[in-house]
Amino acid sequence: MSRSTLPTSTRRPTHHHRPSRAPIPTKRLLVAAGILVFLIALRFATADAAPIPIAAARDAITLAISVIIESLPFVFLGIGLSIAVQLWVPTRVILRILPKNAFGRRVVLSFLGVLLPVCECGNLPLARGLMSRGLTVSDSVTFLLAAPILNPVTIITTYQAFGWSDGILVSRIAGGFVIANLVGWMISRHPNPTNLLTPDFAASCRHDQAALHGRRSRGREAVELFSRETTSMLPALFIGAAIAGTIQAAASREFLVALGGNPVWSVIALMALAFVISICSNVDAFFALSLGSTFSPGALIAFLVFGPMIDIKMLAMMRTTFTTRALVTLTSVVALGALVLGLGVNFFA
Amino acid sequence: MLDRTLTRWLGILLSAFGVVATLWLAATGQLTLYIHPRYVVFTTVMAAIGGLLVIGAVVLTFRGSRKTGREGATAALDSIDDHVGHDLAGHDHDHNPRSPLRRRLSAAGGVVLVVAAAIALLALPPASLSTGALTAGELDTTSSTTLDDAPNLVGGDSANFNVKDWAALLRQGLTAGDLAGMNADTIGFVAPDPAGDPDLFYLARYSITCCAVDAQPIAIPVESTRWADTVKEGEWVRVAGSFRDSTAAGATTVLGATSIEAIEEPTEPYVF
Known part of the structure; x- marks a missing residue:
């Protein structure tokens, strides 16, 4: 598939030659190398600079950087997988192996995370890649919501943290699966699911599906996809991390912890905490464990189901793809699902 | 453009x-x-x-x-x-x-x-989370399961125990008698007693389960008469001593400090 959004007038002359034999413009490359050297030099030069004197501001930055450094590898991994899916897996293969029946297709896609164990920040580029390969919005959202929970890394870390106690592991897996498929089903009932996408992303999907393979080298395609996905994802990740770090530094966790014992409020409090701290689904179980005896099991389950699907960082990133209205609805449904699950466990389990 | x-x-x-x-x-x-x-x-x-x-x-x-x-x-x-x-x-x-x-x-x-x-x-230079006063809720480790999986440390080589190890031992309900003969020599930052006792502070470190966003303080009580004369709130210190019953009201086990010295912030400020 080529980025063939080029106007037809320019496409003809530009694609007869493989670009790979072209010489590299030395001057521009020197500029790029110069920038890289400058960045590295800047880092070494400022290593011992005076820290910011205001503790709260310094902590907010430290927390934001920790979110970025923790998430960035997963974003790269997700973009890498997304590029691989878009360039090396033909659409017909994807569409052939999936069941024709919409319900069955969403069920299968819920478990795609088993093969592609990326956490939520890596899933979004992948879901975008799947949509631009022609998968429907409802199918992709089902994958996007289910995969961070239904993947081996998350399941293993949750098991390590909790074992079988309180049914936390089982409720997390079942809850994630049910909520993801519920949301997918709701979107499939939408008269025009494409309206849930930002106009720009929808347009880029149309381009991609209309595009033909083989016009340009795969390497060049991959690099353009990398530029495009990082330009979409990283600003959102950085802004989301900054917001999460600021809130975390400004607001005391004390207040939330004080609500811990109450069967209703503890569920809401931990969902709020999951929303704010935006930690990665692959590791959030360890964090939940540290809250273990303060909070009710239902609250922990709500934390472990809601957090991977929706948090500040994810909303910032999802906004590149979905409209605000779609995200508000999505967040409400997922929050409601997690709340019902948490309360159900507290009152009936 | x-x-x-x-x-x-x-x-x-x-x-x-x-x-x-x-x-x-x-x-x-x-x-x-x-x-x-x-x-x-x-x-x-x-x-x-x-x-x-x-x-x-x-x-x-x-x-x-x-x-x-x-x-x-x-x-x-x-x-x-x-x-x-x-x-x-x-x-x-x-x-x-x-x-x-x-x-x-x-x-x-x-x-x-x-x-x-x-x-x-x-x-900006890399920074660790700022140290200083902790609230009573943050210092209350009775509810923290971060310490649950602590191995059996009693009788171990206590010279290498960090704040988290000692906090785990105290949380298991061990008394000064159980800890007799185990000398503590460990580092942390100074968090004043939230109740304002001038002879008691908490030796604290942040514990991290995933990344700095989820840092939670872990602390042990240290008894030292008028500690504020030697060290400041938030300062990194090395404390040596042994555990005993608190001289104040409430029979809690505290670390009776025999020496407290201010140190530089360690290169690895968190415990894991």
Whole structure:
């Protein structure tokens, strides 16, 4: 598939030659190398600079950087997988192996995370890649919501943290699966699911599906996809991390912890905490464990189901793809699902 | 012009910031200021791969734009611009044409983001979370299961125990009698007693389960007459002594300090 959004007038002359034999413009490359050297030099030069004197501001930055450094590898991994899916897996293969029946297709896609164990920040580029390969919005959202929970890394870390106690592991897996498929089903009932996408992303999907393979080298395609996905994802990740770090530094966790014992409020409090701290689904179980005896099991389950699907960082990133209205609805449904699950466990389990 | 350059290079530039910052932290052994040690290898490897992708993107972009000539380069930029340019604006709007104002705003936002990210990731010195007063709720370890999986430490080589090990022992309900003969010699920062007892402070460290975002304080009570005369709140100290029953009301087990000295912040301030 080529980025063939080029106007037809320019496409003809530009694609007869493989670009790979072209010489590299030395001057521009020197500029790029110069920038890289400058960045590295800047880092070494400022290593011992005076820290910011205001503790709260310094902590907010430290927390934001920790979110970025923790998430960035997963974003790269997700973009890498997304590029691989878009360039090396033909659409017909994807569409052939999936069941024709919409319900069955969403069920299968819920478990795609088993093969592609990326956490939520890596899933979004992948879901975008799947949509631009022609998968429907409802199918992709089902994958996007289910995969961070239904993947081996998350399941293993949750098991390590909790074992079988309180049914936390089982409720997390079942809850994630049910909520993801519920949301997918709701979107499939939408008269025009494409309206849930930002106009720009929808347009880029149309381009991609209309595009033909083989016009340009795969390497060049991959690099353009990398530029495009990082330009979409990283600003959102950085802004989301900054917001999460600021809130975390400004607001005391004390207040939330004080609500811990109450069967209703503890569920809401931990969902709020999951929303704010935006930690990665692959590791959030360890964090939940540290809250273990303060909070009710239902609250922990709500934390472990809601957090991977929706948090500040994810909303910032999802906004590149979905409209605000779609995200508000999505967040409400997922929050409601997690709340019902948490309360159900507290009152009936 | 500016917004076009930005949409072409923003992702690559921000990736480069993240890669340089991560690899530099890894090379200088400071990644654990931000993430748990178990992710250090994964993070370093992925950052290196990201770095290769960034370099590849730069080289291939230049090579492509040279070969196809000026017209081709412009077209290629248009293509990227169509795909991602609008994402930056972050608004729903009619597809084309973009209003000049919106283009300028989105370009300005991009520039601010690049500058802020460069400062935060590359120009500010790496910092650990600030130390200082902790609230009674934060100091209450009775409910924390962070300490649950502590191995059986009694009778171990207590010289190497950190604050977390001692806190785990105290939480198991061990008394001064159980801990007799085990001398503590460990570091942490000073958190005053929330109740205001001038002869009691908490020796604290942050414990991290995933990354600095989830840091939780772990502390042990230290008894030392008028400690504020020697050390300050938030200061890193090395405390030696042995455990005994508190002289104050309430039969809690405290560390009776025989020596307290101020130290530099350790290179690894957190416990894991």
